[in-house]
Amino acid sequence: MYREGGQNAATPLSSTHFPSRVLRRTQARETEGKAPMTEGPLRPDSRDGDLPSATARAVALSGLSLAWERLWPRLALVLSVLGMFLALAWLGVFERLPAALRLAAAGLFAAALLASVVHLLRTPWPDRRQAADRLERGVPHRPLSAFLDHPSATGDALADALWQAHRRRLVVALKGLKASLPSPRLDRADPYALRAAVFLLLIVGFFATPDHLGPVTAVFRPPVSIPPDIRVDIWANPPTYTGLTPRALVTTSNGTVVSPDALPDAPSVTLPAGTTLAIRLAGIGSPSAAFAAEGKPPMSLDGRSPAPGQMAYEHRLAASGRLTLGGDGLQAMELPIAVRADTPPAVRLAEQPAATARGALRLAYAINDDYRVAAARAMLAPDAAEGARPLVALPDVTLALPRRGVDRAVTTSDLTTHPLAGGRVRLVLEARDDAGQVAETPPLLIDLPARPFRNPLAAAVVEQRRLLASDARQAKAVAATFETLGDLGAAFIDRPGEILGLRVARNRILLARDDAALKPVLDYLWQMALAIEAGDAAPAAERLAAAREALRKALESGASPEEIARLTEELKAALDDYLKAMAEAAASDPSRLSDLGQKGGERVTSDDLKKLIDRMRQLGELGERDAAAELLSQLDDILSGLQFAQPEAGSASDPDLDELADIIRRQQELQNRTHKLTPDGYTGEEFGDDSGDQQALQDLEREQSALSKRLEELMSRLSKGAQGSGEEGKGGLEGAGRAMRDAGRNLGTGDTESAVGNQGAALDALRSGARDMMRGQGQGTAGAREGGTDPLGRPTGRRGPDLGDDTKVPGEIEVQRARRLLEELRRRYADPNRPPLELDYLRRLIAPF
Numbered sequence: 001m002y003r004e005g006g007q008n009a010a011t012p013l014s015s016t017h018f019p020s021r022v023l024r025r026t027q028a029r030e031t032e033g034k035a036p037m038t039e040g041p042l043r044p045d046s047r048d049g050d051l052p053s054a055t056a057r058a059v060a061l062s063g064l065s066l067a068w069e070r071l072w073p074r075l076a077l078v079l080s081v082l083g084m085f086l087a088l089a090w091l092g093v094f095e096r097l098p099a100a101l102r103l104a105a106a107g108l109f110a111a112a113l114l115a116s117v118v119h120l121l122r123t124p125w126p127d128r129r130q131a132a133d134r135l136e137r138g139v140p141h142r143p144l145s146a147f148l149d150h151p152s153a154t155g156d157a158l159a160d161a162l163w164q165a166h167r168r169r170l171v172v173a174l175k176g177l178k179a180s181l182p183s184p185r186l187d188r189a190d191p192y193a194l195r196a197a198v199f200l201l202l203i204v205g206f207f208a209t210p211d212h213l214g215p216v217t218a219v220f221r222p223p224v225s226i227p228p229d230i231r232v233d234i235w236a237n238p239p240t241y242t243g244l245t246p247r248a249l250v251t252t253s254n255g256t257v258v259s260p261d262a263l264p265d266a267p268s269v270t271l272p273a274g275t276t277l278a279i280r281l282a283g284i285g286s287p288s289a290a291f292a293a294e295g296k297p298p299m300s301l302d303g304r305s306p307a308p309g310q311m312a313y314e315h316r317l318a319a320s321g322r323l324t325l326g327g328d329g330l331q332a333m334e335l336p337i338a339v340r341a342d343t344p345p346a347v348r349l350a351e352q353p354a355a356t357a358r359g360a361l362r363l364a365y366a367i368n369d370d371y372r373v374a375a376a377r378a379m380l381a382p383d384a385a386e387g388a389r390p391l392v393a394l395p396d397v398t399l400a401l402p403r404r405g406v407d408r409a410v411t412t413s414d415l416t417t418h419p420l421a422g423g424r425v426r427l428v429l430e431a432r433d434d435a436g437q438v439a440e441t442p443p444l445l446i447d448l449p450a451r452p453f454r455n456p457l458a459a460a461v462v463e464q465r466r467l468l469a470s471d472a473r474q475a476k477a478v479a480a481t482f483e484t485l486g487d488l489g490a491a492f493i494d495r496p497g498e499i500l501g502l503r504v505a506r507n508r509i510l511l512a513r514d515d516a517a518l519k520p521v522l523d524y525l526w527q528m529a530l531a532i533e534a535g536d537a538a539p540a541a542e543r544l545a546a547a548r549e550a551l552r553k554a555l556e557s558g559a560s561p562e563e564i565a566r567l568t569e570e571l572k573a574a575l576d577d578y579l580k581a582m583a584e585a586a587a588s589d590p591s592r593l594s595d596l597g598q599k600g601g602e603r604v605t606s607d608d609l610k611k612l613i614d615r616m617r618q619l620g621e622l623g624e625r626d627a628a629a630e631l632l633s634q635l636d637d638i639l640s641g642l643q644f645a646q647p648e649a650g651s652a653s654d655p656d657l658d659e660l661a662d663i664i665r666r667q668q669e670l671q672n673r674t675h676k677l678t679p680d681g682y683t684g685e686e687f688g689d690d691s692g693d694q695q696a697l698q699d700l701e702r703e704q705s706a707l708s709k710r711l712e713e714l715m716s717r718l719s720k721g722a723q724g725s726g727e728e729g730k731g732g733l734e735g736a737g738r739a740m741r742d743a744g745r746n747l748g749t750g751d752t753e754s755a756v757g758n759q760g761a762a763l764d765a766l767r768s769g770a771r772d773m774m775r776g777q778g779q780g781t782a783g784a785r786e787g788g789t790d791p792l793g794r795p796t797g798r799r800g801p802d803l804g805d806d807t808k809v810p811g812e813i814e815v816q817r818a819r820r821l822l823e824e825l826r827r828r829y830a831d832p833n834r835p836p837l838e839l840d841y842l843r844r845l846i847a848p849f
Helices: 018-032 053-090 099-121 128-135 143-148 157-174 194-208 214-219 456-470 472-491 496-511 515-533 535-556 561-588 590-595 606-621 625-640 655-675 690-720 730-749 752-776 781-785 812-829 836-846
Strands: 231-237 247-253 269-272 276-282 285-293 310-316 321-328 330-340 346-349 361-368 373-382 408-413 424-433 438-440 444-447
Touching: 053 099, 053 128, 053 194, 053 214, 099 214, 128 143, 143 157, 231 330, 247 330, 276 285, 276 321, 285 310, 346 424, 346 438, 361 373, 361 424, 408 625, 456 472, 456 496, 456 515, 472 496, 472 515, 496 515, 535 561, 535 625, 561 606, 606 625, 655 690, 655 730, 655 752, 690 730, 690 752, 730 752, 812 836
Parallel strands: 269 330
Antiparallel strands: 231 247, 231 276, 276 310, 285 321, 321 330, 346 361, 361 408, 373 424, 424 438, 424 444
């Protein structure tokens, strides 16, 4: 790294060494009897030419500078070796090396440091002549060397006089000599400036570690032989569909049992069938693992080595048995395992299959399984005569699975457009669990519901279509029937297009040469029947059915919330078109007004249906796809019995009950608006600042007070009415009044959470009082509830106002709370500073959404 030379190597003035010349000249002068001239260290009182004291001091300082110029490059080499060692130690380079390589590197650095120190100690010290040469370097005529010189011959008086005069002249020139500062020129010994890199590494390493002594001593630490860590881990991973979490069966370290399942007196572990055992052995020589099923010899498990000194095994449990582990240094270990078999699912019909008002097939069933049912379907097959050639097959109906905590469900499937609708079919319900086990119900013969056609000609066309679809051998008979209808129908068919359609159908059937040519005729006959029956409303009904089917498939396939939201909007648009078309058809033909009917005579508006669709979208966004599918099935029931009903004669409602129903609705709206101002319901979008919140609270307090006064006026009218007319429900209405007044005071003080609670209590009391009033007037709800509830969750057959109680559709407050809970889970999952275990738990919570 370094080298000597350059201007630091002074050239002597004579070929002989300085002390030898002094010795010889001294001996010569003593021989001649004269005083000797000494060339020892320059001193102010030197007898050698009487060297001036200032010049003598300059010569001494020049000697010191020359000594430093020779010493510093060698000292820098020592410091560089030491600095590089410290920098590498502080930066942790030695810690990453194997023990043998680390000790070898430490030895190399020690040898280099020792060699550099020896090189430093062998630095030559400059003599007086070398100091003088450095002092007069660059001075013309070298006056100091001339002053320190001596004549070659003595004894001549004239020569001595000239010599003295010469020296006096030199003394004047010596006054200008001054020693310069040292210039070691380290760049010549280190031309690549490696010393700078060493310095930077040393600074970085110094500030990189708080402990400066520990890393240095760790470099020389001898290798320590660590005894092998004997470890046994056995984990059980149940199948995902069971919902069970993985569990540690055995955990041992150096013979110490950590898990109680591994104790000798522990009972056998019970695990579901299909559980995967994950076994890992570490620090064991010649490890082995075997599983012996009951009644069978042990079977060795194939393992793999994920890391040196480790062995991993996996085994999927299918039957009970014993797990045996062994190896050098491990005491033989046995673990009894009992496998709990997966029971097959159970499925049965809860009600007899029936048809809705529009002809859709309604299936009510119960499904049970020890864990869960993966899928269920209804298989339909035509009950055809022997040798029949059906043109089409019946599709399987995917059954909606029951929600968590219940075992019953209802599926409505509209098969009225199928060519075999109205015929005799065999129905079999099938349920399949995640283990692949299948359960079926005994075959049941049912009449597949068909769409009712009021028009006789349309009904006849559909019937002939069914006969043709069930057996292609009936083609000629069907063609003959259409020919007869076309010939005889001119007397009672007003539209010529219908007669022309019958003749076209006859010709297409007769011209078909095979079954493939007959299938398009089935679609033609269906479109013709719809045109005869519904007129302009047929296309809207088809679009509505297609939209419902697309949404049902999306819910079953687990589509994204965005896709579900898009399909619900399409369903809402198709529903608008359908309602408009049906209203126009009813207006043009009053005789068909009763063709569309809602069971029980319950009023259903288009807003009710749109709210139901919006609730489906919200449940789909929250991951409740089963609930959304159930609402879709209920929507099918509603549409199946929809009518543009006319008010019944003599069914005028009680004005007091109507007033009370309106108060209940207004109170429900106030509760929803108040909830938005609570911490659980506030979304940050209602108002822009605190002043907006205060204004909203004032408005709510004013409306709550007005509603309370309105209830007091109603109670006053009821008490002044006929005897006994206002006694029923008096206690409930008084309690509602107190709760409403408390809610108004809470709103005045800004306590929105207490206000929501009091408003909920007021709603309960209002509904209780309304039921008591209806019971007192002979309109009790008990009889109405015996008929069940409609798809919107309202009791069927109820007369009087809708009090908003006992509904199955989740309320707005519940949906808002669920949405805020989901947003909070997502916010926490987005925080990377949370523990990995918590993040994994949050991920599994959010995954279904």
